[in-house]
Amino acid sequence: MIARLVEGVAPRTLAALAVLLAFFIAAPFFAGDYLLTVLILILYFAYAGQAWNVMMGFAGQLSLGHALYVGLGAYIAATLFVRFGIGPWLGLCIAAPVAALAGAFIGFLAYRFSVAGVYFAILTIAVAEFARVGFDHLTWTGASAGLFLPVAQYVHNDLWNLRGHPVMFYYILLGATVLAFVGCRALLQSRIGYFWLAIREDEEAARSAGIDTFRYKMMAVMISAAMTSFGGVIYAFYYNNLFPEQVFSISQSILIILGPIVGGVGTLFGPILGAFVLETIAESMRTLLEGVGVDLPGTNQLFFGIVLLLVVIALPEGVWPWLIRHFGLEERKI
Amino acid sequence: MPADIFLNVAVGGVLTGLVYGLMALGLSVIFGVVRVVNFAHGEMMTIAMYLAIALFSAFHLDPLVMLVPIALAMFAFGYLLQAGLINNFIARPEHSQFLLLIAVGIIIANVLLILFGPDAQNVQVAYAFESYQIGPLIIDTTKLYGGLAAIVVATALLGFFRYTAVGTAIRACADNYTGALVVGLDVKRLYALTFGLGAACVGAAGTILLLLFDVTPAVGPAYTLLAFVIVITGGLGSMPGALIGGVLIGLTEATAGLLFSPSAKSMFAFAILVLVLLFRPQGVMGRRAA
Numbered sequence: 054m055i056a057r058l059v060e061g062v063a064p065r066t067l068a069a070l071a072v073l074l075a076f077f078i079a080a081p082f083f084a085g086d087y088l089l090t091v092l093i094l095i096l097y098f099a100y101a102g103q104a105w106n107v108m109m110g111f112a113g114q115l116s117l118g119h120a121l122y123v124g125l126g127a128y129i130a131a132t133l134f135v136r137f138g139i140g141p142w143l144g145l146c147i148a149a150p151v152a153a154l155a156g157a158f159i160g161f162l163a164y165r166f167s168v169a170g171v172y173f174a175i176l177t178i179a180v181a182e183f184a185r186v187g188f189d190h191l192t193w194t195g196a197s198a199g200l201f202l203p204v205a206q207y208v209h210n211d212l213w214n215l216r217g218h219p220v221m222f223y224y225i226l227l228g229a230t231v232l233a234f235v236g237c238r239a240l241l242q243s244r245i246g247y248f249w250l251a252i253r254e255d256e257e258a259a260r261s262a263g264i265d266t267f268r269y270k271m272m273a274v275m276i277s278a279a280m281t282s283f284g285g286v287i288y289a290f291y292y293n294n295l296f297p298e299q300v301f302s303i304s305q306s307i308l309i310i311l312g313p314i315v316g317g318v319g320t321l322f323g324p325i326l327g328a329f330v331l332e333t334i335a336e337s338m339r340t341l342l343e344g345v346g347v348d349l350p351g352t353n354q355l356f357f358g359i360v361l362l363l364v365v366i367a368l369p370e371g372v373w374p375w376l377i378r379h380f381g382l383e384e385r386k387i
Numbered sequence: 388m389p390a391d392i393f394l395n396v397a398v399g400g401v402l403t404g405l406v407y408g409l410m411a412l413g414l415s416v417i418f419g420v421v422r423v424v425n426f427a428h429g430e431m432m433t434i435a436m437y438l439a440i441a442l443f444s445a446f447h448l449d450p451l452v453m454l455v456p457i458a459l460a461m462f463a464f465g466y467l468l469q470a471g472l473i474n475n476f477i478a479r480p481e482h483s484q485f486l487l488l489i490a491v492g493i494i495i496a497n498v499l500l501i502l503f504g505p506d507a508q509n510v511q512v513a514y515a516f517e518s519y520q521i522g523p524l525i526i527d528t529t530k531l532y533g534g535l536a537a538i539v540v541a542t543a544l545l546g547f548f549r550y551t552a553v554g555t556a557i558r559a560c561a562d563n564y565t566g567a568l569v570v571g572l573d574v575k576r577l578y579a580l581t582f583g584l585g586a587a588c589v590g591a592a593g594t595i596l597l598l599l600f601d602v603t604p605a606v607g608p609a610y611t612l613l614a615f616v617i618v619i620t621g622g623l624g625s626m627p628g629a630l631i632g633g634v635l636i637g638l639t640e641a642t643a644g645l646l647f648s649p650s651a652k653s654m655f656a657f658a659i660l661v662l663v664l665l666f667r668p669q670g671v672m673g674r675r676a677a
Contacts, residue, residue, distance in 0.1 A: 115482055162664050170481060171424045172623070175615045176664065182612060183657040190651050303608045307489060314486050351500035351604075358493030365486050366472075369479060 058238055077227055081220045089219055093291070095332045096226035097284060102312035102324030103233040104280035109310070110319035111237075111246065112273035113253030115170070118159075118177030120305035121184050122152040122278045126285025127300050131202055132194050134214075134290075141215045145286050149279040155180070156278030160271045178303060185301035195295075202293040215290040222291045229287070230325065233280060237321055240276075249273055253319070281309075315364055317371030326373050334360050391523040396645045397638060398526055402534030404637020406595050408630035409537040410610065411617035412544065413588030415629040418618070420561040420581040423473055423484050427492035429610030431586055435461050435593030436602040437499055443510045450510055451536055454594045458540075458587040465586025470579040477578070492607060499604040507601035515598075529598040540591045541630055544584065548626070557581050561624075589614075613653070616660045622670025631672055635659065 059067060080092055101123065108114045129151055130144030159180050163173045189197045210217030215225075240246045248269045251259040260266050289295055299305065316327025338356050342348075368375050410432060417425045425431070435457050442453050468491070476484050517528040548554035560567040560577050567574055613636070621632025636656050643655035663670060 179657045179660050186654040351497040355497035362490040
C-alpha cells in the first residue's frame with residue numbers, strides 16, 4: 054500500500070515533503086499568535102482546496118459553490134452542539150453525509166441533463182446562494198443574526214468537543230491536510246482515480262471505453278462535498294460564530310478555489326502551495342500598506358486583485374507545475 | 388389578497404424584469420460569441436451605475452439621458468478589456484478564464500470602493516415618486532420609463548445583429564469559429580466588438596437600474612449570478628430568451644417579495660433555475676441540443 058503511494062516519486066520530492074512536514078509540525082513552537090493565525094488560515098484553505106481539487110482537478114467538474122458544503126458542515130455541527138450538546142465529531146458524522154447528499158443533488162440535476170461546463174458551475178453557485186438565503190431566514194439557526202457557540206477560557210484542550218487553544222485547531226487542520234493529501238494520492242493511484250482522469254481528459258472517450266461516467270462524476274462530487282464539510286465543522290468551532298452571509302458566500306467559494314488554481318489544478322501539491330502563496334501575498338500586502346500608512350478600505354484587496362491577475366497571466370498552469378519544471382521534481386517516467 | 392395589488396406588483400415585476408433582461412442580454416451576447424464567461428459582468432454594471440451617479444451629481448442629468456454616453460464609455464471599456472486581456476485567454480481552459488475575470492472583478496469592485504466608499508448610493512430624479520394610473524393599475528414612472536428604455540436598447544441590439552454586415556459577421560463567429568477564420572473574418576477584432584457591445588448593454592442596464600435600486604461597490608457578484616440565472620432560464624444562445632427570462636425572473640422576484648419576504652426573493656429565482664434545469668434544461672426559448 055505505502056509502496057504504491059510513493060511509486061515513481063522522485064527521492065528529492067519525498068525529502069522535500071518530509072522537510073515541509075517537519076516545518077509545519079514544529080511551527081507552533083516558535084510562531085507567535087499572529088503567525089499561528091495565518092498558518093491556520095493557510096491550512097484551512099489548503100485542506101478545502103484539496104477537497105475542491107478532487108472534483109475539478111481530478112474529475113474535471115468545475116464547482117464554484119463549495120461554500121455550500123462548508124456552510125452545511127459548519128451549521129449542522131454547530132446547531133447540534135448548541136441545541137443538543139452533540140459533539141462536533143458526531144456532528145461530522147451527520148454533516149458529511151448531508152453535504153454528500155447536497156452534492157449528489159447537484160450532480161444528479163446536472164449530469165442527467167448533461168448540464169456541463171460553465172452551466173454546471175453556475176448551478177453550483179446557485180444552489181450555494183439558495184442555501185445562503187435560506188439560512189438567512191431560518192430562525193432556528195439564528196437566521197441572519199448569526200449562530201454563536203459558547204466561548205469560555207478553556208484551561209485544557211478538549212479535543213472531543215473541539216474547545217481549546219488555536220494550537221489544537223492548527224494540529225487538527227495539519228492532520229486533516231496531510232490525510233487529504235495522502236488520501237488523494239491513494240485515490241489517484243486507484244481505479245477510481247484513473248477513471249476520473251479519463252473523464253477529465255475526454256468524457257466521450259471515457260464513456261466509449263465503458264466507464265460509467267455518471268457514477269464516477271457523482272462519486273467525485275460526493276467525496277469532495279463530504280471532505281469539504283469537515284472544513285466547515287472546523288470553521289464553526291474555530292471562529293465560534295457563523296453568519297450565512299460569510300460562510301455560504303460566493304467569496305468563500307472563490308477563496309477556496311483560488312489556492313488550487315494558483316498552485317496548480319489537478320496537482321496534489323497545488324492546493325497547499327497555492328494557499329501558502331496567496332496568504333503570504335495577502336498578509337505581506339497588509340503589512341506593507343500599514344507600514345506605508347495607507348488606510349483606505351479596499352486598497353489591500355485591490356493589490357490582491359492585481360497580483361492575482363499577474364499570476365494568472367504569467368503562470369497559466371499554476372505555481373507548482375512551474376516549480377517542477379525549474380527544479381527537476383517531476384516523477385520519473387517508468 | 389386583492390387582485391389589484393397582485394396585478395400592480397406583477398406589472399412592476401415585469402418592467403423591472405425587462406431591465407434585468409437587458410443586463411442578461413449583455414452576458415448572453417458575450418458568452419454566445421466569445422465563449423468566455425464574464426464573471427465580472429455585475430462589476431461592469433456597477434461601473435456604469437457609479438458613472439451615472441458621478442454624472443448626475445455633476446450635471447443633474449436624467450439617467451435615461453446619460454444612458455447613451457455611458458453605454459459608449461462601457462463599449463470602449465469592454466472593447467479594450469477584450470482586445471488587451473481576454474483575447475489572449477481564448478484558448479485557455481475555462482477555470483483560467485474564470486480566474487482572470489474574477490481578478491478583474493475584484494479590481495473593479497475595490498477601485499469603486501476606494502473612489503466612492505462603501506455606502507449605498509442612488510439618484511433622486513424629479514419623477515421618482517410619480518406614477519401613472521390606468522384604471523385600478525398604478526405604475527411607477529421610474530419602472531415604466533426603465534422598462535421602455537430597456538426594450539428600446541434591446542431592440543436596437545437585436546436589429547444590429549440581424550441587419551448589419553458587422554452583426555452578421557459576429558453571428559458567423561458564434562456559429563462557426565473555424566469557418567469564420569476561413570472566410571477571412573478578423574475574429575479577434577469581432578470578439579472585441581462583441582465584448583464592447585455586451586459591456587454597452589450592461590452599462591445601459593445599469594444606468595436604468597439606478598432609477599430602481601441603490602448601488603454599493605459589493606453588489607456586483609449578485610447581479611452576475613442573476614444574469615446567469617436569467618440566461619439559463621431563457622435559453623442558452625437565444626437573445627429574445629434573455630429578455631423573456633428576465634421578465635420571468637422579475638415577475639418571480641416581485642411575487643415572492645409580495646407573498647413572502649422581499650429579502651428571500653432571490654431564493655425563488657434560484658428555485659426557478661432548478662425547475663428549469665429539471666423540466667426544460669434547454670431553457671424557455673432554447674432549442675434542445677442535438
